[in-house]
Amino acid sequence: MTKLLAITFAAAGIWVLAGPTRAAECGEISIAEMNWASAGIAAHVDRLILENGYGCTVSLVAGDTMRTFASMNEKAEPDMAPELWIHSVRTQLEAAVKEGRLIQAAPILSEGGVEGWWIPRFLANAHPEIKTVQDALKHPDLFPASDDPAKGAIHSCPSGWNCRISTTNLYKALGAEKAGFKLVDPASAAELDGSIAEAFEKKTGWLGYYWAPTAILGKYEMIRLSFGVDHDRAEWDSCSAVPNCPSPKVNSYPVSDVFTVVTKSFAEKAGIAMDYVNARGWDNATVNKILAWMDQNRATNEDAARYFLEHFPDIWAKWVSPDVAEKVKAAL
Known part of the structure; x- marks a missing residue:
């Protein structure tokens, strides 16, 4: 993890150094809507904040861990994976970050999975x-x-x-x-x-x-x-984790690292939103509550995203500037 974070900060210089020349407006970006609920909700939270708070034009595309990562790494699309469980792609992600193709932003699950x-x-x-x-x-x-x-x-x-x-x-x-x-x-x-x-x-x-x-x-x-x-x-x-291990020892489960990952082109097109994706993250208790509400109300990913934005402003407003927060609240 230390190695990966060090690489990430080095690569982040791509957009940090370019900060003063960031575009004043956000461009067209695509976000992966993964095929599990927490990631799907996160994709819609990002869409609502980026569209209403930053003026981005956002499209959502269906995704899953392996195919989305491969497409981002090889084709630079989609621009953003809000919730990437990196244990299955750690080595490839380290290389992509080091070579400047991808940028690892904040851990979206602050406690991990x-x-x-x-x-x-x-x-x-x-x-x-x-x-x-x-x-x-x-x-x-x-x-x-x-x-x-x-x-x-x-x-x-x-x-x-x-x-x-x-x-x-x-x-x-x-x-x-x-x-x-x-x-x-x-x-x-x-x-x-x-x-x-x-x-x-x-x-x-x-x-x-x-x-x-x-x-x-x-x-x-x-x-x-x-x-x-x-x-x-x-x-x-x-x-x-091996079937029929003859002499297992007491062990603890690993914590899965779960980050937001964006392409280099995202940082170039939506540079004004990089502070947001580097700040955004929620704890498991919050996500559990949103998922429970979603299940009880048979709600969609978008419904749950709006519920989160409407009922948990104390969490998400810290991810953005006050003026962006007001724009998002006004659009709900």
Whole structure:
């Protein structure tokens, strides 16, 4: 990360040094609307702010991580990827930034994308002694399995998800079976979400894998437990994330770096907006709330973006100058 940030600042000189000669008006720019909700909402937030606050002409194009990055790197289009999870393209991104084709702007998810084992906040409040996964494993009675209440349940992931592999290996590494727990493999994402909803309705304990930002964590307050160790990338790559690893060790989940990335041409065409994309970022709790509202109201990405701009000005107004903020508010 240090290497990548250093490269980014060096490349950023392309537009920082050009600051005094920036165009007074914003040009035509294209933004990738990725095929997952948080990134889709971010794309519409950017469109609304860039159009109404900076006078840009914005078009949205469908995208996903790999294809969008490849197109930006090779063709300089689209101009902007608001939410790029860089772990899968880190090496190529470092090269593109170093060579001046792309610019890595602010981390849009200020805390990164997070994974882990979670428990309901109401249970954490009632049992403040539970701070780690190991603490939770001392209390199988607090997390009863629905089909066998005499045992505790650790909820895993549906078949085909990488988290099912890591959860299974951590279950083994922690000796959870000997502690009185069984591993519960849901058949689908809906079943996993349903188990959380049921726990909150019945006020019973729940322990298992989940990730943020997500709508379910916006609807239900959960606490992510520590595994008591730092993330060991070598162990993760060689065992924790490998099916049927014979001797897994306790490990923590990695935090995914999630940044906004723009092309060099974006900095040239929309230089007046570079301060914005270098300041913009929100925490997972905020995104969780927006996603939960979106889910409950069957809203579109644009609906959710407008909801955010209308209800969270204390967050986004800090990303722009006061005059830009007023223009955006007037257009809502």
